[in-house]
Amino acid sequence: MGKTISEKIIGNKARDVVEAGQIVEANVDYVMVNDVTGLPAFEQFEKFPKGTKPYSEKIVLIPDHYVPNKDVASAEQAKRMRDFAKKYNIKNYFEVGRGGVCHQLMIEKGFVAPGRLIVGADSHTCSYGALGAFSTGIGSTEAAAIMAIGKLWLKVPDSIKITVNGKLDNYVYGKDIILHVIGDIGVEGALYQTMEYYGNTIENLTLSDRITISNMAIEAGGKAGIIPPDEKVFEYLRDRVRGNYTPIYSDKDAYYLQELKYDAVDIPPTVAKPFLPSNTSPASEVDVKIDQAYLGSCTNGRIEDLRIAAKILKGKKINPEVRMIVVPATKEVFNQALKEGLIEIFENADCFVCGPTCGACLGGYMGILADGEKCVATTNRNFIGRMGHKNSEVYLANPAVVAASAIEGRIVDPREVL
Amino acid sequence: MKEVLEGRVILFGDNVDTDQIIPAEFLTTGDPKELAKNAFIKVRPEFKNIVQDGDIIVAGRNFGCGSSREHAPRALMGAGISCVVAKSFARIFFRNSINLGLTLIECDVKANEGDKLIVDLKRGTIKNIRSGEIFEFKPLPAFLLKIVEKGGLMEYVKEVLNEKNSYNAR
Numbered sequence: 001m002g003k004t005i006s007e008k009i010i011g012n013k014a015r016d017v018v019e020a021g022q023i024v025e026a027n028v029d030y031v032m033v034n035d036v037t038g039l040p041a042f043e044q045f046e047k048f049p050k051g052t053k054p055y056s057e058k059i060v061l062i063p064d065h066y067v068p069n070k071d072v073a074s075a076e077q078a079k080r081m082r083d084f085a086k087k088y089n090i091k092n093y094f095e096v097g098r099g100g101v102c103h104q105l106m107i108e109k110g111f112v113a114p115g116r117l118i119v120g121a122d123s124h125t126c127s128y129g130a131l132g133a134f135s136t137g138i139g140s141t142e143a144a145a146i147m148a149i150g151k152l153w154l155k156v157p158d159s160i161k162i163t164v165n166g167k168l169d170n171y172v173y174g175k176d177i178i179l180h181v182i183g184d185i186g187v188e189g190a191l192y193q194t195m196e197y198y199g200n201t202i203e204n205l206t207l208s209d210r211i212t213i214s215n216m217a218i219e220a221g222g223k224a225g226i227i228p229p230d231e232k233v234f235e236y237l238r239d240r241v242r243g244n245y246t247p248i249y250s251d252k253d254a255y256y257l258q259e260l261k262y263d264a265v266d267i268p269p270t271v272a273k274p275f276l277p278s279n280t281s282p283a284s285e286v287d288v289k290i291d292q293a294y295l296g297s298c299t300n301g302r303i304e305d306l307r308i309a310a311k312i313l314k315g316k317k318i319n320p321e322v323r324m325i326v327v328p329a330t331k332e333v334f335n336q337a338l339k340e341g342l343i344e345i346f347e348n349a350d351c352f353v354c355g356p357t358c359g360a361c362l363g364g365y366m367g368i369l370a371d372g373e374k375c376v377a378t379t380n381r382n383f384i385g386r387m388g389h390k391n392s393e394v395y396l397a398n399p400a401v402v403a404a405s406a407i408e409g410r411i412v413d414p415r416e417v418l
Numbered sequence: 419m420k421e422v423l424e425g426r427v428i429l430f431g432d433n434v435d436t437d438q439i440i441p442a443e444f445l446t447t448g449d450p451k452e453l454a455k456n457a458f459i460k461v462r463p464e465f466k467n468i469v470q471d472g473d474i475i476v477a478g479r480n481f482g483c484g485s486s487r488e489h490a491p492r493a494l495m496g497a498g499i500s501c502v503v504a505k506s507f508a509r510i511f512f513r514n515s516i517n518l519g520l521t522l523i524e525c526d527v528k529a530n531e532g533d534k535l536i537v538d539l540k541r542g543t544i545k546n547i548r549s550g551e552i553f554e555f556k557p558l559p560a561f562l563l564k565i566v567e568k569g570g571l572m573e574y575v576k577e578v579l580n581e582k583n584s585y586n587a588r
Contacts, residue, residue, distance in 0.1 A: 023559055023561045023562070036442075036445045036446075036487065037486065037487065037488065039446075039447075039448050040448030040488055040489070040492070043448055044572060047572060048572075048575065048576060048579060049576065049579055049580070049583070052579055065442075065445075066445075066446070071446075073446035073447070074446050076446070077446050121486055121488075122485075122486055123484065123485050123486040123510055125486075137486040137510050138486065138510065138513060139486060139488040139510060139513055139514035139517060139518075140448070140488040140514075141488060141514070141517045141518060141570070141571050141572060142513065142514075142517050142571055144572075144575075145517075145571050145572075145574075145575045148575055148579060149575055149578050149579065149582075153561060153562075153565075187433055187480060187483060188433075188479060188480040188483070188506060188508070191480070191506065191508070191509065192509050218484075218510075221480065221483065221508060221509065223509055276433060362437075362442040362485070363437070363441065363442045363443060364442055364443065381435075381437070381484060381485075383435045383437045383438065383484060384435075384437070384438060384460060384461055385437060385438075385441055385460040385461075386437050386442075390460035390461065
């Protein structure tokens with residue numbers, strides 16, 4: 001029996017031949033924490049015996065959830081990260097104005113590469129599977145453990161093989177593929193498992209769209225969402241990657257718990273309605289009046305996402321009863337958008353554009369919803385109260401649906417209005 | 419680790435996400451007692467008033483889904499919850515709880531709000547005192563049991579560090 005990508009990468013890092021179901025201790029290439037999950041990790045680390053030195057070169061510290069500081073408490077929290085970086089001479093610390101949303105930054109800054117094992121105290125760490133890494137979300141205490149001993153216990157996951165073939169329709173993207181899959185298998189349809197993607201639709205996707213797909217594996221309960229790395233990945237990494245890497249692929253006779261096949265033509269612009277990412281409908285069937293439209297996050301805050309929305313908004317104004325918030329995921333994305341004139345398009349359309357932060361995606365700040373308000377968002381979660389008041393609602397969608405809906409004032413299928 | 423837990427049931431449904439357990443706006447502290455003040459504040463604001471030390475949460479499928487925030491099991495521990503029994507757990511919540519030493523049991527238990535349960539961790543049984551029904555569960559894999567028995571991942575890491583230090587001193 002052959003091995004899956006997950007079995008091979010974890011096996012390499014555990015220096016053992018492993019198979020799904022086994023619990024092993026594996027050496028981690030990088031461990032990332034953000035400002036929210038960092039604080040408990042630093043507190044735990046300080047409880048280790050005096051003189052314990054962290055594996056500083058493996059640690060990446062990215063403040064993004066509540067920075068720029070939203071209040072005194074978050075200011076203190078962000079300061080703790082800065083202090084920890086200084087105290088232990090951790091070079092991979094990305095201050096406000098130099099960084100952005102952690103997962104996009106991890107990829108841009110070359111920490112992510114095929115064959116690596118990367119964990120992060122943030123559930124969307126699974127994003128890096130789009131570049132052929134095995135990456136997954138962990139907690140703060142175990143992040144502290146890795147800082148101290150460089151390794152972590154992991155259960156080797158079973159894998160599901162998902163194949164998508166065919167040509168996607170206009171205004172259908174990676175976001176729609178992953179929402180469609182989650183709608184099909186449910187929020188625990190891939191519990192503890194790796195979702196591995198194949199097929200010519202996936203091969204033809206931009207890297208940005210692939211990251212969106214891997215990013216939301218957790219929304220199906222998945223441990224990882226991996227796409228076999230190809231030339232697009234190698235090209236992207238050429239001038240970015242830190243160190244060397246070796247791509248890893250599943251064997252032809254690897255064992256999959258389940259094999260799912262989808263035809264691209266069956267996937268419309270898709271919306272996940274409150275209060276679960278699996279509660280999906282075609283956008284054309286969701287006729288809901290909106291108060292806010294949100295373009296950003298680790299799911300859809302890349303330059304490709306901004307281009308899609310800007311193309312729709314160019315020369316237009318958003319609906320007078322809607323406010324639209326645009327948050328480029330990182331400084332690099334922001335600068336590129338500025339260069340291409342996209343920021344100007346958003347401004348002229350009456351959008352509010354701000355610098356990188358997770359902000360409203362998790363109900364932190366910069367766009368919190370009031371009682372009864374509804375938001376169509378390119379984000380990843382629509383749980384109760386996720387973006388603010390417990391009676392507010394979040395509808396998850398792709399950047400084109402968000403932009404077209406902002407113009408119309410209600411959720412629409414861009415194919416019907418553009 | 420206690421071998422037998424006895425507690426009152428607080429009942430929840432399926433897909434209780436970590437935003438419900440502790441909303442993001444309260445994530446500026448890691449202190450369990452502070453976090454407990456806002457546990458379930460949006461979906462069940464009365465929780466902090468009804469919860470008693472030793473209570474057991476009984477829930478449906480996919481308990482703890484969503485964000486990786488370790489603040490969620492911390493909030494439950496701060497509130498005095500001794501154990502969570504659910505049909506299934508989301509994976510990061512599961513890891514965090516094991517690492518912190520919060521007891522999780524995957525088991526389909528029939529119970530009403532307020533029932534008393536006796537959980538025998540060694541035998542792998544849960545008894546509902548009201549109905550008299552006994553439910554069986556599989557114990558954790560050996561490695562994870564070792565972590566829980568030590569009181570969490572911190573103690574395990576301290577041991578690894580001590581071994582390393584004594585090795586280096588040789």
